[in-house]
Each structure stands twice: as structure tokens, then as C-alpha cells.
Amino acid sequence: MSSPKRAFAAGARDISPIILGVIPFALIAGISAVGVGLSELEALGMSYIVFAGASQLAAVDLVGRHAPVAVIVLTALVINLRFCMYSASLAPHFHGLPLHWRAPLAYLLTDQAYAISITAFGNGRMRHKHWYYLGAAMTMWVTWQTGTAAGVFLGAAIPKSWSLDFAIPLTFLALLFPAIKDRPSLVAAASAGALALAGHGLPYNLGLFLAALGGIGAGALADGGKHHAP
Amino acid sequence: MRLDSSTLWLTMAGIGAGTFLIRFSFIWLLGRGQVRPAVQRVLRFVPASVLSALILPSFVLPQHAAFSLGNERMWAGLIAAIVAWRTRNVLLTIGAGMAALWVLTNA
Numbered sequence: 001m002s003s004p005k006r007a008f009a010a011g012a013r014d015i016s017p018i019i020l021g022v023i024p025f026a027l028i029a030g031i032s033a034v035g036v037g038l039s040e041l042e043a044l045g046m047s048y049i050v051f052a053g054a055s056q057l058a059a060v061d062l063v064g065r066h067a068p069v070a071v072i073v074l075t076a077l078v079i080n081l082r083f084c085m086y087s088a089s090l091a092p093h094f095h096g097l098p099l100h101w102r103a104p105l106a107y108l109l110t111d112q113a114y115a116i117s118i119t120a121f122g123n124g125r126m127r128h129k130h131w132y133y134l135g136a137a138m139t140m141w142v143t144w145q146t147g148t149a150a151g152v153f154l155g156a157a158i159p160k161s162w163s164l165d166f167a168i169p170l171t172f173l174a175l176l177f178p179a180i181k182d183r184p185s186l187v188a189a190a191s192a193g194a195l196a197l198a199g200h201g202l203p204y205n206l207g208l209f210l211a212a213l214g215g216i217g218a219g220a221l222a223d224g225g226k227h228h229a230p
Numbered sequence: 231m232r233l234d235s236s237t238l239w240l241t242m243a244g245i246g247a248g249t250f251l252i253r254f255s256f257i258w259l260l261g262r263g264q265v266r267p268a269v270q271r272v273l274r275f276v277p278a279s280v281l282s283a284l285i286l287p288s289f290v291l292p293q294h295a296a297f298s299l300g301n302e303r304m305w306a307g308l309i310a311a312i313v314a315w316r317t318r319n320v321l322l323t324i325g326a327g328m329a330a331l332w333v334l335t336n337a
Binding site for chain 1: 233235237238239240241242243244245246248249250252253254255256257258259269270271272273274275276277278279280281282283284285286287288289290291303306307310311314315318319320321323324327328331332335
């Protein structure tokens with residue numbers, strides 16, 4: 001990766017296939033926000049301010065069900081707690097960058113930008129990592145905002161029978177297999193999946209977060225023996 | 231009656247500020263330091279764990295329904311999983327899963 005410009009372009013290119021799975025999600029986020037009675041400006045504002053699909057959908061759903069403000073905020077934040085793990089995972093790669101770089105990079109952090117970048121960073125040494133990440137994350141941001149806006153203005157023209165929301169888990173599925181590199185990571189994925197099913201009924205969507213923690217712990221345990229000091 | 235507009239904007243500001251702080255947390259704190267190797271070894275299990283936890287309930291218990299063998303999303307997900315495993319191709323995986331769901335739902 002010889003120049004910042006090329007690193008930016010590579011990030012944008014690598015994230016593009018994933019983004020096809022994001023478009024229906026963005027459309028649904030826009031459509032559902034208007035659907036529960038948010039104004040067009042409020043629906044767009046939500047997408048710019050929060051910029052996190054699953055939590056936006058949950059918040060909109062709770063607004064529609066007249067949930068108390070504290071429950072709406074708490075639920076959305078619990079769903080987004082996973083970003084804390086991405087933040088920790090990416091931090092070493094943004095080592096030494098000034099604050100005016102790191103703050104926007106943090107705002108742009110998504111499942112997709114994380115998955116693409118951490119995969120690329122794992123393949124040996126790369127220069128201009130922050131430009132690669134910015135290329136991927138900005139592409140995601142523009143797609144998300146355009147898709148949400150289209151959803152807001154198109155309204156509920158798309159029939160529910162198209163099941164476009166199914167594209168989201170399919171996107172994550174395509175990213176999961178490259179993440180399973182060895183036996184410990186397989187143990188992590190299998191444990192997290194089983195725990196997510198078991199904890200599905202927990203309030204505030206805590207199941208997802210606890211399942212992820214459990215999977216990480218199981219992976220570390222399976223990995224345990226190998227790395228201890230000789 | 232939904233939330234009045236100013237309460238709604240405050241709610242969104244709360245979610246936005248909290249979400250930003252979560253995203254910024256380690257990028258901010260560790261920007262000048264190093265993550266210890268022991269922590270990095272644990273963090274390498276984050277992608278597989280989070281992705282799997284996001285996926286399985288959407289396939290097996292969609293829309294908070296109970297487990298059912300007649301659930302088309304589970305079978306479509308299984309077909310997509312085989313495609314993802316064999317091809318490692320994002321577009322083929324999404325295409326196969328969506329096509330399988332449409333065929334199974336309309337069959």
C-alpha cells in the first residue's frame with residue numbers, strides 16, 4: 001500500500017461487496033422510522049447522530065411502543081456495547097494518531113468497517129492503515145446515509161414479503177467463515193452462537209453481549225495451554 | 231401519542247453520545263499505549279464470537295418466534311452457510327440465502 005490515496009481506495013473497494021447486504025437494512029431503518037411516526041428530519045437525524053443500524057431499529061421500535069426514554073437509550077447502548085470490543089481490537093492499529101483523527105475514526109466504527117479492516121490488518125504489515133480504514137468506513141457511512149434517506153422518502157413502498165431484512169444475517173455469515181481460522185476460534189463461534197440462542201429472551205438484548213463475552217472466554221480457554229510461558 | 235419532538239431529539243442525542251463514547255473508548259485510551267499480548271490473544275476471538283451471536287438467533291429464532299422445523303429462515307440460513315463455507319464469497323452467500331428463502335417461502 002504505497003500511498004494514502006491507494007490505501008483509501010483499497011478499503012473502499014474491499015468493503016463494497018458487503019455493502020450490498022447493508023442497503024436493504026438501511027432502507028428498512030428509514031422506512032420503519034417514518035413508520036412509527038418520526039418526521040423525515042427526525043428519521044434522518046437519528047441516522048446521522050447514532051449511525052448504528054441494529055440500535056437504530058431497536059430505538060425506533062421502542063419509540064413506537066411508547067417505551068420510557070431511559071429504556072430506549074439503555075437498550076440502544078447495550079446493543080452497541082460490542083463496539084467497545086472492536087475499539088479495543090483496532091486501537092493498536094491507530095497507535096500514535098492525533099485525536100482529530102481518532103475521534104472521527106471512532107464515530108465511523110461499524111461491524112462492517114471493523115470486519116474488513118481487521119481482516120486486512122491481519123494479513124501482514126500494511127502502511128496507512130488509518131487511510132484503508134477511512135476508505136472502508138466512509139464508503140459504509142455514505143451507503144448507510146443514502147440508503148436510510150431513500151427509505152425515509154420512499155416510505156413503505158417495499159412489501160414486507162420481500163424479506164429484505166434477511167440480507168443482514170447473511171452478510172454477517174459471509175464474514176464469519178474467514179474469522180474461523182483454527183480450533184479455538186471455532187470453539188469461540190460455536191459457544192457464542194449457542195449462548196446467543198440460550199439468552200435470546202433476556203431483557204435489553206443482553207443476550208447478544210453476554211453470548212459474545214462467553215464465546216471470547218471459551219475461545220481463550222481452548223487456546224489456553226499453547227501460550228503459557230514454557 | 232409519541233414522544234414530543236424535543237424529547238425525541240434528546241433521546242437520540244443520548245444514544246448518539248453514548249454510542250460515540252463506546253466506539254471511542256479504547257481508541258482514545260490506548261492511542262498512546264500498547265494493548266498487552268495477553269489482551270490481544272483474547273481479542274482475536276471477538277469477530278468469530280460477535281458474528282456468530284448476531285447470526286444464530288436471526289436464523290433459528292427469527293422475529294422472536296419459538297424454534298420450529300418449519301422455519302424457512304433456518305433452512306435458507308443453512309444453505310447460505312454451506313455456500314459461505316465452500317466459496318467464501320459474500321455476494322454468492324447473500325444471493326443463495328435470499329434465493330433459498332424466496333423459494334422456501336413461496337413453495
